Amino acid sequence: MAIELKMPALSPTMEEGTLAKWLKAEGDTIEIGDIIAEIETDKATMEFEAVDEGTLGKIMVEEGTEGVKVGTVIAMLAGEGEDASAAAAESTEAAPVVDVPGEGKDVGRAESEAEITKPVRKTDVRDPDVPEGTSFTSTSVREALRDGMAEEMRRDERVFVMGEEVAQYQGAYKVTQGLLDEFGPKRVIDTPITEYGFAGIGAGAAMGGLRPIVEFMTFNFAMQAIDHIINSAAKTNYMSGGQMRCPVVFRGPNGAASRVGAQHSQNYGPWYASVPGLIVIAPYDAADAKGLMKAAIRCEDPVVFLENELVYGRSFDVPDMDDYVLPIGKARIMREGSDVTIVAYSIAVSLALEAAEELAGEGIDAEVIDLRTLRPLDKKAILTSLAKTNRLVIAEEGWPTCSIASEIIAICMEEGFDHLDAPVTRVCDEDVPLPYAANLEKLALIDTPRIVKAAKKVCYRD
Amino acid sequence: MAKAPRSKKTATKSPAEDTDFVLHSLQDALDKKKRYDASTEQMQSFYEQMLLIRRFEERAGQLYGLGLIGGFCHLYIGQEAVAVGLQSALTEGLDSVITGYRDHGHMLAYGIDPKVIMAELTGREAGISKGKGGSMHMFSTEHKFYGGHGIVGAQVSLGGGLALAHQYNNDGGLCLAYFGDGAANQGQVYETFNMAALWKLPIVFVVENNQYAMGTAVGRSSAETEFYRRGTAFRIPGMKVNGMDVLEVRQAAEIAFAHVREGKGPVLMECETYRYRGHSMSDPAKYRTREEVQDVREHKDPIEGLKKVLLENGSNEDDLKAIDKDIRKVVSEAADFAENSPEPEAAELYTDVLVEEY
Numbered sequence: 001m002a003i004e005l006k007m008p009a010l011s012p013t014m015e016e017g018t019l020a021k022w023l024k025a026e027g028d029t030i031e032i033g034d035i036i037a038e039i040e041t042d043k044a045t046m047e048f049e050a051v052d053e054g055t056l057g058k059i060m061v062e063e064g065t066e067g068v069k070v071g072t073v074i075a076m077l078a079g080e081g082e083d084a085s086a087a088a089a090e091s092t093e094a095a096p097v098v099d100v101p102g103e104g105k106d107v108g109r110a111e112s113e114a115e116i117t118k119p120v121r122k123t124d125v126r127d128p129d130v131p132e133g134t135s136f137t138s139t140s141v142r143e144a145l146r147d148g149m150a151e152e153m154r155r156d157e158r159v160f161v162m163g164e165e166v167a168q169y170q171g172a173y174k175v176t177q178g179l180l181d182e183f184g185p186k187r188v189i190d191t192p193i194t195e196y197g198f199a200g201i202g203a204g205a206a207m208g209g210l211r212p213i214v215e216f217m218t219f220n221f222a223m224q225a226i227d228h229i230i231n232s233a234a235k236t237n238y239m240s241g242g243q244m245r246c247p248v249v250f251r252g253p254n255g256a257a258s259r260v261g262a263q264h265s266q267n268y269g270p271w272y273a274s275v276p277g278l279i280v281i282a283p284y285d286a287a288d289a290k291g292l293m294k295a296a297i298r299c300e301d302p303v304v305f306l307e308n309e310l311v312y313g314r315s316f317d318v319p320d321m322d323d324y325v326l327p328i329g330k331a332r333i334m335r336e337g338s339d340v341t342i343v344a345y346s347i348a349v350s351l352a353l354e355a356a357e358e359l360a361g362e363g364i365d366a367e368v369i370d371l372r373t374l375r376p377l378d379k380k381a382i383l384t385s386l387a388k389t390n391r392l393v394i395a396e397e398g399w400p401t402c403s404i405a406s407e408i409i410a411i412c413m414e415e416g417f418d419h420l421d422a423p424v425t426r427v428c429d430e431d432v433p434l435p436y437a438a439n440l441e442k443l444a445l446i447d448t449p450r451i452v453k454a455a456k457k458v459c460y461r462d
Numbered sequence: 463m464a465k466a467p468r469s470k471k472t473a474t475k476s477p478a479e480d481t482d483f484v485l486h487s488l489q490d491a492l493d494k495k496k497r498y499d500a501s502t503e504q505m506q507s508f509y510e511q512m513l514l515i516r517r518f519e520e521r522a523g524q525l526y527g528l529g530l531i532g533g534f535c536h537l538y539i540g541q542e543a544v545a546v547g548l549q550s551a552l553t554e555g556l557d558s559v560i561t562g563y564r565d566h567g568h569m570l571a572y573g574i575d576p577k578v579i580m581a582e583l584t585g586r587e588a589g590i591s592k593g594k595g596g597s598m599h600m601f602s603t604e605h606k607f608y609g610g611h612g613i614v615g616a617q618v619s620l621g622g623g624l625a626l627a628h629q630y631n632n633d634g635g636l637c638l639a640y641f642g643d644g645a646a647n648q649g650q651v652y653e654t655f656n657m658a659a660l661w662k663l664p665i666v667f668v669v670e671n672n673q674y675a676m677g678t679a680v681g682r683s684s685a686e687t688e689f690y691r692r693g694t695a696f697r698i699p700g701m702k703v704n705g706m707d708v709l710e711v712r713q714a715a716e717i718a719f720a721h722v723r724e725g726k727g728p729v730l731m732e733c734e735t736y737r738y739r740g741h742s743m744s745d746p747a748k749y750r751t752r753e754e755v756q757d758v759r760e761h762k763d764p765i766e767g768l769k770k771v772l773l774e775n776g777s778n779e780d781d782l783k784a785i786d787k788d789i790r791k792v793v794s795e796a797a798d799f800a801e802n803s804p805e806p807e808a809a810e811l812y813t814d815v816l817v818e819e820y
Contacts, residue, residue: 008528009526009528009529010743010744043746044744051520070527070528116811116812117809118812160630192657192660194653194657197656198653198657200616200619200620200623200650200654201619201626201654201657204560204622204627205626205630206623207608207620208623208626208627208628210627210631227613231613231616232613232620237816239594239601240594240609240814241592241594241814242592242814243590243601244608277816300817300818301817327820329820
């Protein structure tokens with residue numbers, strides 16, 4: 001059967017071009033790889049190469065023709081043992097390809113089927129019950145994180161920790177203290193200072209079936225590795241049609257510490273929370289740190305686990321339970337109230353709680369919500385509280401522009417507008433790189449008085 | 463906490479303490495015997511695989527020209543001997559492979575059905591990634607083929623992780639991590655070299671040197687164009703291999719794999735090859751002459767080269783023609799399948815973003 005030679009596209013966006021020159025004539029023998037013609041667009045000239053052998057039959061588009069649509073039959077090629085003139089006779093009207101797939105048309109699908117189905121979130125998930133009579137132990141966030149990791153390492157041989165100074169040094173911030181002694185160097189691996197490389201090795205090990213916990217000394221250094229967090233870890237499951245998972249935990253301190261300057265003081269919560277395919281967790285207290293760390297390690301999806309250096313040393317009660325695993329994607333009401341909602345996460349939760357105390361003294365009953373997970377965001381918890389208090393303030397230790405706060409404001413506008421009695425207000429850091437000087441640093445960072453002020457304002461009490 | 467034995471992660475000696483390191487130790491072994499003693503059957507199988515890749519890619523190029531394949535499409539034409547020679551030496555179901563975006567050939571070398579590969583190129587539901595990955599993002603965990611990665615060089619550190627998993631599980635497997643001469647200038651490649659050598663990871667790094675990083679000739683982008691030497695700073699032995707000769711590639715694979723399986727750490731293998739087509743389909747190829755391409759095609763073509771050996775060893779022209787005919791049929795069917803199967807359901811838009819529900 002004769003083969004139709006069609007006008008090729010040089011790129012997916014090319015729709016037509018000029019058939020500049022025929023380099024073969026009718027009746028010529030064509031070998032694979034022969035250049036048959038030259039095609040031109042405004043961007044490039046392309047040689048049209050034969051991928052089949054045979055004899056060139058009828059040329060149907062003369063050289064010099066402009067505006068030849070992609071897919072138009074430009075010549076016929078007769079195969080071995082075929083008559084070239086027959087190939088010519090067989091040729092039909094040059095017809096452009098009508099439906100170009102890859103440009104969004106539904107090949108073989110009825111229009112009615114083309115509906116987008118968004119997944120439905122689980123609604124019935126709650127924190128595990130702490131049975132009556134359970135004892136509590138005062139534990140620092142640092143220890144709680146370590147205990148969570150250690151418990152999961154005992155439970156699952158595939159879990160290991162890698163990062164700078166995690167083993168012999170016992171962790172730059174002592175979060176991995178004692179792990180080397182218990183689990184040995186195979187499972188607690190000191191890496192060179194090489195974030196991009198070891199983030200890739202961690203992600204690759206997860207693809208290969210292990211459960212890595214990759215520690216970044218701080219998330220500021222993860223900027224060097226963000227390609228693997230996003231392009232390798234977050235997107236692979238989708239790109240592979242669900243074939244290849246990447247169950248890795250990237251963890252480390254995030255946000256401003258104390259007087260360490262602009263390059264060591266940034267909150268990456270909003271960055272990672274904008275990426276589909278990632279889970280982003282940012283706990284505040286020790287019990288949540290432990291319960292969510294265990295959940296993160298068991299999670300089949302890649303997790304970014306954002307800790308806070310200033311909170312590491314603070315102690316909170318942690319229930320003495322064998323397996324305290326918290327649900328991912330669920331916010332927690334830290335304090336119930338009826339006049340105004342303050343939404344916060346990570347270190348800002350403590351400021352929000354302080355603000356609520358102060359507000360109580362002035363007769364304002366504030367509800368404080370700890371998001372705990374930044375992606376997926378617990379919209380329901382936010383909107384339920386808003387429906388109750390009708391006023392909402394977001395407290396976030398981070399820049400205001402394109403922040404978690406901005407996102408929550410958008411959610412309240414889109415889905416909670418009817419419940420609003422005042423504009424939703426954000427209290428964030430100032431929009432500057434964090435300065436070193438003590439006075440300027442203090443000015444730049446979110447604090448309790450600012451939250452109090454914002455809460456009073458939305459209550460029209462200022 | 464209980465004390466774990468303070469056993470070293472790997473062998474007691476760190477690479478820096480190894481006074482016997484010689485860059486060329488493996489090259490010497492290869493120079494002694496350049497070509498693998500393949501049986502006629504094996505050679506015929508190499509020939510079929512290479513020809514399948516060639517014909518498949520030619521057809522992919524055609525479908526791209528017709529607008530059936532979108533976006534980027536990087537063809538493997540000219541480089542067939544590399545994937546076929548190396549992958550034929552792997553232990554199936556044990557060793558893992560990872561590569562960059564020019565990945566069709568590596569998939570085909572595994573014997574993965576050309577239909578599901580072509581259907582991925584056309585973005586159809588039946589594609590190996592359900593049409594969600596495309597040309598650059600194909601995976602087969604069943605074959606331990608881990609993709610198909612679009613960020614140049616990223617597959618090298620991911621490959622380091624796959625090798626770490628082999629070592630961690632003590633399963634005796636190795637990882638084969640391919641990258642190009644272009645990717646060889648990415649920083650993370652050297653970060654991975656360092657850790658792989660330090661931890662003696664079972665990994666073979668393969669530079670497919672096809673002479674051009676997109677449109678930039680190696681000499682214009684690389685201070686050291688002898689890529690096999692680039693592991694020297696990390697004490698990784700290097701091998702320089704004629705990537706246009708499938709039997710030499712296979713022989714090099716035997717030597718490198720044996721070294722790695724003995725727990726001696728990584729090997730860096732440079733396969734000198736050539737891509738006949740542009741970097742991607744939209745490459746105007748202004749950076750090299752047609753004569754240069756033609757010269758390689760005529761004198762160094764891996765398929766023609768093996769054909770010659772086969773003919774010398776008793777195969778006849780008709781048999782080989784028959785193979786070609788069969789392969790054309792397979793490719794034709796794959797193309798028809800890819801053209802006629804449906805695009806993914808709209809409902810697939812939100813599936814596979816996450817594994818779990820929250």
